[in-house]
Amino acid sequence: MPHNYRVGIDIGGTFTDLVIFNTKEGRISLVKKVLTTPTNPSRSVIKAISEISNKVLEELEFIIHATTIATNALLGQLGLELPKTALITTKGFRDVIEIGRQRRPELYNFFVQRPSILIPRRYRFEIDERLRFDGEVIKPLNRDELLRIIEEIAKEGFESVAISLLHSYANPVHEKIIEEELRKAIKDIFISASYRVNPEHREFERTSTTVVNAVLMPIVSRYLRNLVSNLRKLVRAEIYIMQSNGGIESVSRASELPVSIIESGPASGVMATKYILDNLGFKNAMSFDMGGTTAKAGTIINGSPLITTEYEVGGKVHVGRVVKGSGYPVRFPFIDLAEISAGGGSIIWVDESGALKVGPISAGADPGPACYGKGGVSPTITDAHLILGRLNGSYLLGGDLRVYFNLAEEAFKEKITKINGLDPVEAAIGGLKIANSLMSKIMRIVTVERGIDPKDLVLVAFGGAGPMHACSLAREIGIRKIIIPESPGLFSAIGLLVVDFKHTLIRSIRKTLDEVSFDELNNIFTELENRGVKLLISEGVNKGDIIIKRYFDTRYLGQGYELIISGDGLTHGNYLDEIRERFHSAHRNRYGYALIDEPIEIVNARVDVLGMISKPKLTRLRKREYASIEPIEHREAYFESTDEFQLVPIYSRDKLWPGFKADGPLIIEQYDSTIIVEDGWGLEIDDYGNIILTSV
Numbered sequence: 187m188p189h190n191y192r193v194g195i196d197i198g199g200t201f202t203d204l205v206i207f208n209t210k211e212g213r214i215s216l217v218k219k220v221l222t223t224p225t226n227p228s229r230s231v232i233k234a235i236s237e238i239s240n241k242v243l244e245e246l247e248f249i250i251h252a253t254t255i256a257t258n259a260l261l262g263q264l265g266l267e268l269p270k271t272a273l274i275t276t277k278g279f280r281d282v283i284e285i286g287r288q289r290r291p292e293l294y295n296f297f298v299q300r301p302s303i304l305i306p307r308r309y310r311f312e313i314d315e316r317l318r319f320d321g322e323v324i325k326p327l328n329r330d331e332l333l334r335i336i337e338e339i340a341k342e343g344f345e346s347v348a349i350s351l352l353h354s355y356a357n358p359v360h361e362k363i364i365e366e367e368l369r370k371a372i373k374d375i376f377i378s379a380s381y382r383v384n385p386e387h388r389e390f391e392r393t394s395t396t397v398v399n400a401v402l403m404p405i406v407s408r409y410l411r412n413l414v415s416n417l418r419k420l421v422r423a424e425i426y427i428m429q430s431n432g433g434i435e436s437v438s439r440a441s442e443l444p445v446s447i448i449e450s451g452p453a454s455g456v457m458a459t460k461y462i463l464d465n466l467g468f469k470n471a472m473s474f475d476m477g478g479t480t481a482k483a484g485t486i487i488n489g490s491p492l493i494t495t496e497y498e499v500g501g502k503v504h505v506g507r508v509v510k511g512s513g514y515p516v517r518f519p520f521i522d523l524a525e526i527s528a529g530g531g532s533i534i535w536v537d538e539s540g541a542l543k544v545g546p547i548s549a550g551a552d553p554g555p556a557c558y559g560k561g562g563v564s565p566t567i568t569d570a571h572l573i574l575g576r577l578n579g580s581y582l583l584g585g586d587l588r589v590y591f592n593l594a595e596e597a598f599k600e601k602i603t604k605i606n607g608l609d610p611v612e613a614a615i616g617g618l619k620i621a622n623s624l625m626s627k628i629m630r631i632v633t634v635e636r637g638i639d640p641k642d643l644v645l646v647a648f649g650g651a652g653p654m655h656a657c658s659l660a661r662e663i664g665i666r667k668i669i670i671p672e673s674p675g676l677f678s679a680i681g682l683l684v685v686d687f688k689h690t691l692i693r694s695i696r697k698t699l700d701e702v703s704f705d706e707l708n709n710i711f712t713e714l715e716n717r718g719v720k721l722l723i724s725e726g727v728n729k730g731d732i733i734i735k736r737y738f739d740t741r742y743l744g745q746g747y748e749l750i751i752s753g754d755g756l757t758h759g760n761y762l763d764e765i766r767e768r769f770h771s772a773h774r775n776r777y778g779y780a781l782i783d784e785p786i787e788i789v790n791a792r793v794d795v796l797g798m799i800s801k802p803k804l805t806r807l808r809k810r811e812y813a814s815i816e817p818i819e820h821r822e823a824y825f826e827s828t829d830e831f832q833l834v835p836i837y838s839r840d841k842l843w844p845g846f847k848a849d850g851p852l853i854i855e856q857y858d859s860t861i862i863v864e865d866g867w868g869l870e871i872d873d874y875g876n877i878i879l880t881s882v
Contacts (some may be wrong), residue, residue, distance in 0.1 A: 191248035321357030348400035403443035433688020455814030458681025556597035569594035570614035575823035648677035675858025687797030718795030727797030
């Protein structure tokens with residue numbers, strides 16, 4: 187049976203998106219949005235898959251899935267109870283995860299609440315053992331004490347165990363013994379050992395990452411096991427999971443390392459942006475994803491997404507930044523994103539002083555915006571667009587979702603007008619302006635604060651709500667070109683279909699350049715590469731499709747944080763000078779200076795192993811004549827560029843093919859999104875069906 191189709195499924199806060207890519211024809215053959223079922227997200231996945239034709243199911247190559255299950259569990263979603271988890275650590279260090287970095291997430295708030303402790307103190311077991319910083323065993327593991335601990339863990343009925351011993355990143359010998367004895371004594375227990383999860387120095391971050399992984403293992407494993415079991419009733423295709431680093435992995439790997447999928451959905455949107463840039467010949471861009479719950483911005487420079495190595499899951503977000511100390515630190519490669527609670531479902535409300543606010547609370551999928559008629563009573567950004575004539579007043583999703591203007595208007599009157607006197611139109615305009623102000627800040631975080639000039643970028647706007655705000659935001663930060671893909675509301679799901687397998691393996695070094703030889707570095711890289719290749723082959727990747735990239739985590743001796751530089755292309759003769767030059771250049775680019783005479787420390791060796799998947803090129807569409815093209819209607823709508831209502835043409839995107847040109851203001855409607863083209867922007871449909879907007 188030929189494999190002519192791939193399916194991507196992305197679970198969002200409001201909608202679950204499904205995209206089918208026809209690999210033979212190089213085009214999207216079906217897009218589908220269904221409302222997410224928050225208490226049981228797999229139901230919406232099964233519902234979407236069950237509506238696919240039998241022909242597609244029979245010729246399906248694989249399914250790639252992005253899920254929010256890991257994040258939702260740590261945020262306390264109902265129905266996702268955290269499992270009873272134990273921690274085994276070195277004697278004297280059981281309070282590391284509670285002491286942390288002694289950060290106060292809100293410095294002047296005397297009543298600040300830190301995140302709840304994932305493992306209570308009585309469930310943290312200390313064992314007498316000790317390693318030196320370089321891995322030398324100072325005190326052997328006390329095996330009698332270990333057996334007593336394991337006996338107590340079995341008696342108490344723990345579902346998962348985290349193991350994080352002091353300096354085990356340098357030598358995992360004691361962690362391996364504990365892991366082996368646990369598996370022998372307790373059947374089916376989940377074990378998260380730090381030497382497997384995060385073999386890096388920094389005791390708090392390493393322990394936190396290991397603990398988060400241990401807590402998530404039972405939840406994610408059950409979810410994926412049930413999902414695969416239900417999907418197997420419908421299809422025999424392979425199933426893969428999107429990671430936070432922009433690659434995919436097997437279900438078994440995601441079950442063992444759930445910290446790898448915490449931000450899988452947002453990462454897929456950035457990878458879809460990279461894919462469209464590669465096809466159109468652009469190198470530098472900002473991705474802007476505005477869905478039903480949040481807005482996210484990321485940056486692609488020289489064809490590659492920016493990566494960060496640390497994230498605080500479940501942390502409080504303030505103006506796009508995760509507040510340090512407010513969440514659970516996880517050290518894992520994440521695509522660098524700034525995020526804010528400003529989506530289509532974000533609630534517009536009034537505070538005690540009568541001031542208008544937007545978010546962070548969202549109406550989500552249940553009950554959703556007031557205009558959906560599903561019980562929502564609070565006005566949202568979606569309701570504001572409807573009030574202002576920017577959305578179709580009768581339906582969305584091609585008629586699958588009815589919307590009710592009167593319910594949106596009533597919500598504004600009850601929740602806004604009665605409190606501060608603003609009529610629904612004034613409140614809707616204010617809500618959009620506040621949302622745009624918030625979202626422009628996250629755009630500056632991933633550009634200006636990273637030393638990148640937004641004027642040098644194109645903006646790729648997607649998500650169901652992204653194209654409605656793109657023109658206003660681009661003008662605000664100085665971007666002059668916008669790309670709106672063919673299916674913007676399902677673009678993140680498309681990203682799932684154009685990514686590769688990817689794994690990052692790390693080995694701690696912590697030596698200055700003068701202390702390490704080329705042969706030592708090469709041997710470390712070779713060992714990591716062999717492990718990575720073995721992992722990819724176990725996931726079904728052919729050896730000829732594997733690409734390996736080497737990196738160093740480097741810093742000036744005594745610095746607190748590292749910069750990642752390339753480790754490729756080094757030889758016996760040039761490795762010292764080349765590493766110095768690469769690091770100085772990276773430091774100069776990031777901080778504006780380099781300390782030429784300071785010693786450089788190599789903290790970690792890092793290897794990315796990529797299993798390449800064929801990516802069909804987008805099909806060029808045939809140009810048509812547009813002399814007789816007519817709008818489907820004209821409508822009064824509010825435009826922020828002129829701050830007034832205007833009678834504008836409304837087009838159906840299905841009828842716009844390559845060659846069509848027009849100037850704003852105008853509105854384009856399609857199944858999964860609505861595009862607002864403000865005054866001062868010119869529109870053209872390119873050869874692939876993308877909308878290209880240029881500031882005029």
